[in-house]
Amino acid sequence: xxxxxxxxxxxxxxxxxxxxxxxxxxxxxxxxxxxxxxxxxxxxxxxxxxxxxxxxxxxxxxxxxxxxxxxxxxxxxxxxxxxxxxxxxxxxxxxxxxxxxxxxxxxxxxxxxxxxxxxxxxxxxxxxxxxxxxxxxxxxxxxxxxxxxxxxxxxxxxxxxxxxxxxxxxxxxxxxxxxxxxxxxxxxxxxxxxxxxxxxxxxxxxxxxxxxxxxxxxxxxxxxxxxxxxxxxxxxxxxxxxxxxxxxxxxxxxxxxxxxxxxxxxxxxxxxxxxxxxxxxxxxxxxxxxxxxxxxxxxxxxxxxxxxxxxxxxxxxxxxxxxxxxxxxxxxxxxxxxxxxxxx
Amino acid sequence: xxxxxxxxxxxxxxxxxxxxxxxxxxxxxxxxxxxxxxxxxxxxxxxxxxxxxxxxxxxxxxxxxxxxxxxxxxxxxxxxxxxxxxxxxxxxxxxxxxxxxxxxxxxxxxxxxxxxxxxxxxxxxxxxxxxxxxxxxxxxxxxxxxxxxxxxxxxxxxxxxxxxxxxxxxxxxxxxxxxxxxxxxxxxxxxxxxxxxxxxxxxxxxxxxxxxxxxxxxxxxxxxxxxxxxxxxxxxxxxxxxxxxxxxxxxxxxxxxxxxxxxxxxxxxxxxxxxxxxxxxxxxxxxxxxxxxxxxxxxxxxxxxxxxxxxxxxxxxxxxxxxxxxxxxxxxxxxxxxxxxxxx
DNA sequence: CTGAAAGCGCTAACAC
DNA sequence: GTGTTAGCGCTTTCAG
Numbered sequence: 001x002x003x004x005x006x007x008x009x010x011x012x013x014x015x016x017x018x019x020x021x022x023x024x025x026x027x028x029x030x031x032x033x034x035x036x037x038x039x040x041x042x043x044x045x046x047x048x049x050x051x052x053x054x055x056x057x058x059x060x061x062x063x064x065x066x067x068x069x070x071x072x073x074x075x076x077x078x079x080x081x082x083x084x085x086x087x088x089x090x091x092x093x094x095x096x097x098x099x100x101x102x103x104x105x106x107x108x109x110x111x112x113x114x115x116x117x118x119x120x121x122x123x124x125x126x127x128x129x130x131x132x133x134x135x136x137x138x139x140x141x142x143x144x145x146x147x148x149x150x151x152x153x154x155x156x157x158x159x160x161x162x163x164x165x166x167x168x169x170x171x172x173x174x175x176x177x178x179x180x181x182x183x184x185x186x187x188x189x190x191x192x193x194x195x196x197x198x199x200x201x202x203x204x205x206x207x208x209x210x211x212x213x214x215x216x217x218x219x220x221x222x223x224x225x226x227x228x229x230x231x232x233x234x235x236x237x238x239x240x241x242x243x244x245x246x247x248x249x250x251x252x253x254x255x256x257x258x259x260x261x262x263x264x265x266x267x268x269x270x271x272x273x274x275x276x277x278x279x280x281x282x283x284x285x286x287x288x289x290x291x292x293x294x295x296x297x298x299x300x301x302x303x304x305x306x307x308x309x310x311x312x313x314x315x316x317x318x319x320x321x322x323x324x325x326x327x328x329x330x331x332x333x334x335x336x337x338x339x340x341x342x343x344x
Numbered sequence: 345x346x347x348x349x350x351x352x353x354x355x356x357x358x359x360x361x362x363x364x365x366x367x368x369x370x371x372x373x374x375x376x377x378x379x380x381x382x383x384x385x386x387x388x389x390x391x392x393x394x395x396x397x398x399x400x401x402x403x404x405x406x407x408x409x410x411x412x413x414x415x416x417x418x419x420x421x422x423x424x425x426x427x428x429x430x431x432x433x434x435x436x437x438x439x440x441x442x443x444x445x446x447x448x449x450x451x452x453x454x455x456x457x458x459x460x461x462x463x464x465x466x467x468x469x470x471x472x473x474x475x476x477x478x479x480x481x482x483x484x485x486x487x488x489x490x491x492x493x494x495x496x497x498x499x500x501x502x503x504x505x506x507x508x509x510x511x512x513x514x515x516x517x518x519x520x521x522x523x524x525x526x527x528x529x530x531x532x533x534x535x536x537x538x539x540x541x542x543x544x545x546x547x548x549x550x551x552x553x554x555x556x557x558x559x560x561x562x563x564x565x566x567x568x569x570x571x572x573x574x575x576x577x578x579x580x581x582x583x584x585x586x587x588x589x590x591x592x593x594x595x596x597x598x599x600x601x602x603x604x605x606x607x608x609x610x611x612x613x614x615x616x617x618x619x620x621x622x623x624x625x626x627x628x629x630x631x632x633x634x635x636x637x638x639x640x641x642x643x644x645x646x647x648x649x650x651x652x653x654x655x656x657x658x659x660x661x662x663x664x665x666x667x668x669x670x671x672x673x674x675x676x677x678x679x680x681x682x683x684x685x686x687x688x
Numbered sequence: 689c690t691g692a693a694a695g696c697g698c699t700a701a702c703a704c
Numbered sequence: 705g706t707g708t709t710a711g712c713g714c715t716t717t718c719a720g
Binding site: 007008009019020022023024027030051052054055056057058059060062063 | 712713714715716717
Binding site for chain 3: 351352353363364366367368371374395396398399400401402403404406407
């Protein structure tokens, strides 16, 4: 058992060439005769030889050139959340398509990111994508000094220079506010994520700013944590008040569905008859039966395309300045916002 | 830029010890004095030294002992499916907790598994978990000969000896049939996955067998592909018939929700008034508003616990025989199956 | 175009 | 307990 695997030496012997010839046969632009390469490749496949990626990674660490592993680290906080599950799925396929392996690391919250990155760096990842979290400035420095590009997805890098790809949160908030004002809502509530969550805060800021332009103020506000249950709880608190909100904007679809749930089951309140509801993300379930949730869609496909392009570019060429594109969201009108104008 | 990173030699020099002392300081049970270790660890952290996992992996390939990388490959077909998204999330946390890294590979379907495994093996993964797919007997042989344990999640290994962890599909099907028979349904349909899907087939077999015990035959059958849309399509075909089914059992919750959707929107049919509906998995959305789907719950947490335990055991000790535990599903009664007995 | 040889950073004998 | 040394499998000069 645990038989040694076939190495380039075995192939070399069988093909009657040197070991370096075998190496060259497997290196795309290497100087080697077509014939030799063909013969080696044939022998190799007969023997079932596969180059050892780990060993390759070792030997590329020469001449002050950083060791390349062909692996990209992906750090994620809520992998079970539909939005992130979809994002991870797309990252995986997109990275693979370009020849990179994905090392997935799950952290419980923001505080685990630095440790995760340390673990990942021991494996000499060539780049890292962080979903919905940020790294410390200290870690950012370390990555920079090691030449490891970092990309923040769904978060911005704040002061220090790292790549980030995300949606126009403020504009998304404005879009929601505009729609709610158009149908003349007056008691408008916002359900966000944790109070220090940057994404949630930006959505809220845009929302409030646009409300103000119509002379409207935020009526109520609740904080959740982007889970369904937290949406239910926030909804329960909102609907338990003597004066209930007549419209709610949630920082995520999952929380909006939680609100919908508690409204229906615990208060017998329905959207859009009794209140209007807008979510954010446009997860598949938003379109499902009984939901028909009006929401702001994130262009996941394009965001991930951009993210991978940026990261790959920086992993290949150094000295590419950090990119921080922002993508516009799209209002998806379904059935949770009342249609007609009603004066009181 | 791309400055060379700190190696054990740098630490050795700074701590005035040999390089191997540094190595030992970072190897749990290695023979080294407490004092020396402490001093080395201190110097190391001051310098920001982190052992190079790739190099470690290289050097463990000695004496006919297979190279260990500390990485486990995970191959998945439908990462965006809620059931698998949750499974991946749990695998990730569970593997991490035991000190393993997860290399995630997404394949489009069954046919991609062997290639994925080949890619992963170049990275010298110590074990592999395959979600909802199987490997060829040929690849299974290769893995065995390389001493790489394989675990199939949500699939069984068929003839050849590999580990597998899955739910009692037949029993789950029987449970669904029993419930439907109890409330006296007569025109019972099944919506499965692709016709060659083993999981779906087993659920169907158990379902039909139990139906037969009550003198009932399967009325109709449709094949989907475990997606929401395929559920909608299957539902549309079912409800378009002149004689409609009065009960439907779906091989997954996602498809069941698709059926619910099309029934409601396109046919104005509601469960449980117009038909009964049972799903499989118990994804979070099954409990959501407007769904309240009766379903067979998979004990994800326990299954993944078992899967990781089995794999880790085999990665540490060789010659552990393959394990193939089956877990019972649990009937979760919600609101999509009619309650009372109604004679015709 | 091809072979020989020098490492990449680490672990594990092997001496002392 | 500690240092010395020989690789792990590969890429990449450097000669020829």
